Amino acid sequence: xxxxxxxxxxxxxxxxxxxxxxxxxxxxxxxxxxxxxxxxxxxxxxxxxxxxxxxxxxxxxxxxxxxxxxxxxxxxxxxxxxxxxxxxxxxxxxxxxxxxxxxxxxxxxxxxxxx
Amino acid sequence: xxxxxxxxxxxxxxxxxxxxxxxxxxxxxxxxxxxxxxxxxxxxxxxxxxxxxxxxxxxxxxxxxxxxxxxxxxxxxxxxxxxxxxxxxxxxxxxxxxxxxxxxxxxxx
Numbered sequence: 001x002x003x004x005x006x007x008x009x010x011x012x013x014x015x016x017x018x019x020x021x022x023x024x025x026x027x028x029x030x031x032x033x034x035x036x037x038x039x040x041x042x043x044x045x046x047x048x049x050x051x052x053x054x055x056x057x058x059x060x061x062x063x064x065x066x067x068x069x070x071x072x073x074x075x076x077x078x079x080x081x082x083x084x085x086x087x088x089x090x091x092x093x094x095x096x097x098x099x100x101x102x103x104x105x106x107x108x109x110x111x112x113x114x115x
Numbered sequence: 116x117x118x119x120x121x122x123x124x125x126x127x128x129x130x131x132x133x134x135x136x137x138x139x140x141x142x143x144x145x146x147x148x149x150x151x152x153x154x155x156x157x158x159x160x161x162x163x164x165x166x167x168x169x170x171x172x173x174x175x176x177x178x179x180x181x182x183x184x185x186x187x188x189x190x191x192x193x194x195x196x197x198x199x200x201x202x203x204x205x206x207x208x209x210x211x212x213x214x215x216x217x218x219x220x221x222x223x224x
Contacts, residue, residue: 035214
């Protein structure tokens with residue numbers, strides 16, 4: 001299993017500013033991901049955070065808007081840049097652990113409100 | 116990405132059995148997972164099917180049919196605490212999960 005923590009748990013930000021969300025895992029994991037979830041909606045994959053190389057972004061998400069760092073196998077950051085109210089959402093970090101089953105563990109999420 | 120379809124909402128009574136279906140596209144498919152999410156909480160892992168057939172974990176079971184691009188989550192002996200959203204998710208190209216739109220389960224006394 002994996003235990004994931006995220007900071008901050010929530011924030012209220014002004015339009016045009018940036019926020020960096022931190023994700024810490026209690027064990028080394030190869031695959032780490034960032035998702036976004038609007039209240040009552042599904043989880044949308046933003047990108048795969050790759051250790052030692054640039055993140056892999058899904059369609060509709062770009063590095064300039066959502067820069068991601070992955071300096072080691074236990075830590076990653078997601079920055080939401082030049083924020084607008086449309087960026088208000090819950091941002092979740094997750095890791096994929098392979099074993100007898102393929103399991104994905106999620107952090108508690110960061111609730112972002114942009115005014 | 117992947118396209119997954121599941122019902123938006125299901126209502127059942129305590130003690131009953133409910134089945135939540137999920138259909139998906141086959142391109143890049145490796146396996147199907149199910150997650151539970153209570154309001155305000157993070158998704159938590161319930162089950163994973165990499166092969167056809169039924170996987171049972173306590174009151175919850177999950178089924179996969181690769182030939183039909185179909186799976187389901189079966190919840191037995193429903194309890195009030197089972198009221199939550201349930202997501203199916205496809206393991207794509209063996210390295211990332213795409214999620215369905217979610218099914219809101221309402222359990223009534």
